Amino acid sequence: MSTALVLAQQAASDALLPARNQMALSLGAHIILACFGMAMPAMIFVLHRMGLRGDDVALELAKRWSKVAGVLFAIGAVSGTILSFEMGLLWPRLMEQFGDVIGLAFAFEGISFFTEAIFLGIYVYGWGRLPGRIHSLMLVPMVISGITGSFFIVSVNAWMNAPTGFDIVDGEVVNIDPVAAIFNSAVWLQFLHMFFAAYMVAGFCIAGVYAVGLLKGRRDRHHRLGLLVPLAFALPISLLQPTVGHFAGQRIADDQPIKLAAIEGLAETEERVPTVIGGVYREDTDGEGELVGEIEVPIPGLASFLAQNSFDAEIVGLDAVPEDERPPVNIVRFSFQIMVGIGTALMGLAGWAGWRWWKRRDSFDEATWFLRAIAISGPAAIVAMETGWITTEVGRQPWIVHGIMRTEDAVTDAGWVWLTLSVLIVVYVGMFSAAAMILRSMSQRWRDGEKDLTSPYGPSAFDPIDEHEVVST
Amino acid sequence: MSVAEAVALIMFVAVIAYAVLGGADFGSGVWDLLAGGTRRGAPTRRLIDHAIGPVWEANHVWLIFVLVYLWSAFPEAFAALMRTLAIPFWLVGLGIVLRGAGFALRKYSPTLGAARAAGIVFAAASVITPFFLGSIAGTIASGRVGLDTEPLGLSSAFTPASLLGGVLAVCTCTYLAGVLLLSEAHRLGDVGFTDGFRPRVLVAGAVTGAIALAGVFPLRADAPTLADELAGRAAVVVVVSAVAGAVSLELVRRGAYRRARWFAAVAVASIVAGWGIGQYPWVLVDHVTIADAAGGRATLIGLLVATGVAAVLVVPAMITLFVLADSNKVGDLGNPGSSLNK
Ligand code: HDD
Ligand code: HEM
Ligand code: HEM
Numbered sequence: 106m107s108t109a110l111v112l113a114q115q116a117a118s119d120a121l122l123p124a125r126n127q128m129a130l131s132l133g134a135h136i137i138l139a140c141f142g143m144a145m146p147a148m149i150f151v152l153h154r155m156g157l158r159g160d161d162v163a164l165e166l167a168k169r170w171s172k173v174a175g176v177l178f179a180i181g182a183v184s185g186t187i188l189s190f191e192m193g194l195l196w197p198r199l200m201e202q203f204g205d206v207i208g209l210a211f212a213f214e215g216i217s218f219f220t221e222a223i224f225l226g227i228y229v230y231g232w233g234r235l236p237g238r239i240h241s242l243m244l245v246p247m248v249i250s251g252i253t254g255s256f257f258i259v260s261v262n263a264w265m266n267a268p269t270g271f272d273i274v275d276g277e278v279v280n281i282d283p284v285a286a287i288f289n290s291a292v293w294l295q296f297l298h299m300f301f302a303a304y305m306v307a308g309f310c311i312a313g314v315y316a317v318g319l320l321k322g323r324r325d326r327h328h329r330l331g332l333l334v335p336l337a338f339a340l341p342i343s344l345l346q347p348t349v350g351h352f353a354g355q356r357i358a359d360d361q362p363i364k365l366a367a368i369e370g371l372a373e374t375e376e377r378v379p380t381v382i383g384g385v386y387r388e389d390t391d392g393e394g395e396l397v398g399e400i401e402v403p404i405p406g407l408a409s410f411l412a413q414n415s416f417d418a419e420i421v422g423l424d425a426v427p428e429d430e431r432p433p434v435n436i437v438r439f440s441f442q443i444m445v446g447i448g449t450a451l452m453g454l455a456g457w458a459g460w461r462w463w464k465r466r467d468s469f470d471e472a473t474w475f476l477r478a479i480a481i482s483g484p485a486a487i488v489a490m491e492t493g494w495i496t497t498e499v500g501r502q503p504w505i506v507h508g509i510m511r512t513e514d515a516v517t518d519a520g521w522v523w524l525t526l527s528v529l530i531v532v533y534v535g536m537f538s539a540a541a542m543i544l545r546s547m548s549q550r551w552r553d554g555e556k557d558l559t560s561p562y563g564p565s566a567f568d569p570i571d572e573h574e575v576v577s578t
Numbered sequence: 579m580s581v582a583e584a585v586a587l588i589m590f591v592a593v594i595a596y597a598v599l600g601g602a603d604f605g606s607g608v609w610d611l612l613a614g615g616t617r618r619g620a621p622t623r624r625l626i627d628h629a630i631g632p633v634w635e636a637n638h639v640w641l642i643f644v645l646v647y648l649w650s651a652f653p654e655a656f657a658a659l660m661r662t663l664a665i666p667f668w669l670v671g672l673g674i675v676l677r678g679a680g681f682a683l684r685k686y687s688p689t690l691g692a693a694r695a696a697g698i699v700f701a702a703a704s705v706i707t708p709f710f711l712g713s714i715a716g717t718i719a720s721g722r723v724g725l726d727t728e729p730l731g732l733s734s735a736f737t738p739a740s741l742l743g744g745v746l747a748v749c750t751c752t753y754l755a756g757v758l759l760l761s762e763a764h765r766l767g768d769v770g771f772t773d774g775f776r777p778r779v780l781v782a783g784a785v786t787g788a789i790a791l792a793g794v795f796p797l798r799a800d801a802p803t804l805a806d807e808l809a810g811r812a813a814v815v816v817v818v819s820a821v822a823g824a825v826s827l828e829l830v831r832r833g834a835y836r837r838a839r840w841f842a843a844v845a846v847a848s849i850v851a852g853w854g855i856g857q858y859p860w861v862l863v864d865h866v867t868i869a870d871a872a873g874g875r876a877t878l879i880g881l882l883v884a885t886g887v888a889a890v891l892v893v894p895a896m897i898t899l900f901v902l903a904d905s906n907k908v909g910d911l912g913n914p915g916s917s918l919n920k
Binding site for chain 2: 172175176178179180182183184185186187189190191192193194197198200201202203204205206207208209211212213214215216218219220222223224225226227229230231234235246271278281282283284517519521525528529532536539540542543546547549550
């Protein structure tokens with residue numbers, strides 16, 4: 106796609122700011138739940154298989170986690186449904202122009218979520234009803250559709266960063282190739298990075314719950330398994346994630362140099378650029394920018410090397426484009442640095458765990474500091490993921506479709522977006538607090554020895570999830 | 579049939595699936611709302627948990643499927659709809675969030691008070707959401723949405739055609755869910771429940787039928803394009819719907835609930851099919867046809883391929899889920915002999 110054509114400039118709408126905030130809020134909330142939807146089935150699968158080999162504690166954990174997953178999935182599904190409305194309600198001009206370019210990815214995403222929701226229904230409600238082996242295999246389609254679903258949805262986002270699969274002739278979008286649009290140049294790295302992020306978020310968050318339990322002295326097999334199984338996913342992935350992130354950065358250097366300039370806070374195009382940490386970027390009235398208060402890493406040309414594999418390489422600066430085509434530098438830069446900082450720390454955590462395991466080969470029962478670190482690693486991973494998205498999304502501004510369509514040209518001109526945003530804030534705060542309260546009470550009731558968690562409108566005859574595997578035909 | 583028409587047909591089949599499957603979910607929420615106080619309503623609420631627990635999430639993916647196909651195949655029509663009917667669409671979206679969250683959170687609520695709060699949210703949203711979905715259908719059918727129409731406010735949901743669409747949607751959902759709940763309770767052997775519940779379902783069915791019949795008049799006046807075709811090309815399905823509805827009522831009266839639900843489903847499906855056949859070839863009635871609105875050809879073909887994939891992967895899985903749910907291999911209360919009243 107070579108026709109980088111700016112579509113007819115339209116009056117910027119008052120809806121722009123609330124619409125962006127609403128999109129960011131709904132995606133930012135949804136993505137946390139989506140991570141659990143993507144990663145939990147694999148973890149439950151491991152436990153369920155252990156359980157089928159006679160490990161009762163593992164089986165009990167698999168049952169409990171499937172109940173928790175049921176709650177999180179439900180909220181994930183509804184918060185995802187409203188996203189598909191918002192694509193049209195907030196960004197009608199994007200969908201009008203490009204709905205058929207990116208639509209196919211959404212269609213396959215829909216198929217993936219269909220599959221996921223169906224097998225979720227079978228699995229969560231199949232306890233005590235389906236023969237054990239078959240029951241556990243119901244998780245496999247969920248694991249696969251979690252992968253394909255996130256691939257296709259991230260592909261839409263990657264397309265906004267690296268749009269391909271169409272031409273623009275006389276302002277009309279023509280020669281649409283939806284397959285080329287799906288397999289755009291950003292998709293593989295963005296997908297892999299997000300996929301890893303999901304396993305880190307879910308793995309560290311769940312492990313953190315059991316780390317807290319161990320710290321409180323609940324040193325039983327139940328807590329050890331609850332700690333180790335998610336860590337077995339999250340820790341190795343933490344070692345790989347920075348490498349994927351590095352290649353994602355190189356991709357930006359090629360496709361979106363201004364996003365990279367914002368990440369680096371680089372005012373002017375330079376060669377042999379050093380890596381700098383911290384600092385605030387300021388721009389004067391003429392659009393001349395500079396970074397103040399930064400710390401330079403004493404390896405000359407490190408940033409050039411990281412971006413282009415050569416210490417002497419040139420990196421494009423923000424001055425390469427007019428002022429109104431630069432993203433808000435500080436937001437992008439801070440977000441990026443938070444993500445990288447956390448990513449590095451979590452890689453260190455993985456190294457620490459590996460080293461300790463290799464030296465002592467015991468469980469982590471007594472490792473107070475390690476358990477404390479695990480307890481905060483979940484929230485940290487969430488912050489890394491959110492700041493990662495902010496880097497990608499805000500770094501693309503002012504474009505909604507990089508180089509093709511400006512965000513202000515895509516937004517609705519409805520006047521009431523402030524209102525819907527306010528309603529959504531209230532609803533999401535309520536929904537997330539209620540969910541947190543209910544998850545806490547579930548864990549409390551389990552700890553008190555209650556097994557079936559009957560619904561409070563009266564004692565039911567029995568709850569099947571509590572029955573042992575009944576092999577029926 | 580052109581490629582665009584094939585995609586439109588598929589989309590409409592999904593609309594019908596959503597009307598029947600999603601509709602039964604919404605209707606369950608209406609019965610939840612009508613179930614009465616905590617003690618009196620407990621058997622109904624437990625039955626609802628049991629009946630829709632395993633299937634409701636899958637049932638609502640149909641809506642996502644329809645939206646995605648709409649914007650992929652007919653992007654300009656989608657944008658026009660979302661712009662013109664933003665307020666009803668927004669209320670539908672909000673309703674879906676509140677409904678799903680309310681339902682999921684109620685099940686594990688720690689206290690009765692929390693369950694009651696979540697339940698009210700679930701039940702109220704179950705009325706509001708289908709109402710606005712139906713009203714959107716009515717607004718489209720009455721030719722009020724074109725590519726350049728100015729945004730219509732909340733009042734768009736209260737024109738004769740949209741009001742009819744909304745009320746009819748709520749009523750059909752309620753009746754359908756009533757029959758399904760009867761059938762479920764019957765299968766679980768709960769005679770006490772079915773005997774008490776049956777009269778209410780019969781009333782719901784009679785009211786729905788009456789509204790559908792009376793609806794002819796506002797439709798004539800307000801949505802002439804659709805009304806003409808309903809009397810012409812779509813007359814067969816209208817008759818099928820009426821007959822199936824009547825048969826289902828009679829079967830409910832006789833206590834043949836398991837068979838009644840098939841007829842009730844056919845009645846709902848054919849009303850919706852009547853809407854589709856009646857407004858063919860328009861996407862936006864009186865303004866934009868399928869051929870006008872069609873997006874990129876490669877995408878349309880891609881959507882056909884995606885449908886093929888869905889037919890191979892999703893449909894068998896979905897049938898399996900329903901068969902398992904219907905044979906108690908997945909479910910919530912389970913115990914076939916248990917009386918829900920206890
Ligand atoms: C279509 C797919 C899509 C996907 C998968 C994402 N986004 Fe996005 N996001 C958009 C589509 C989009 C958008 C509709 O295109 C926005 C609105 C304005 C813009 O440029 O992009 C946007 C804006 C936007 C903004 C505001 C940027 C600004 O205008 O200053 C933030 C902070 C995020 N998103 C965050 C996220 C998060 C946390 C995501 C993870 C789930 C995410 N985005 C995935
Ligand atoms: C515009 C952006 C997005 C849209 C329109 C969207 C749409 C949806 C919808 C409609 C669902 C519910 C389907 C269901 O589970 O029944 C869903 C769930 C999900 N989404 Fe998103 N989504 C978006 C962004 C993302 C992103 C960025 C990811 C991450 C990679 C993601 C991953 C998932 C996953 C894994 C689920 C399943 C969650 C669960 O069932 O718990 N989504 N999404
Ligand atoms: C230290 C290592 C890391 C580096 C070098 C790195 C690098 C990057 C880069 C360059 C981007 C922008 C990609 C684009 O715009 O196309 C990005 C995005 C992102 N990062 Fe990181 N990252 C690191 C660690 C992490 C960690 C630990 C997480 C989460 C647990 C994370 C989550 C994300 C997410 C969710 C995005 C946006 C979506 C995507 O591109 O997939 N990153 N990262």
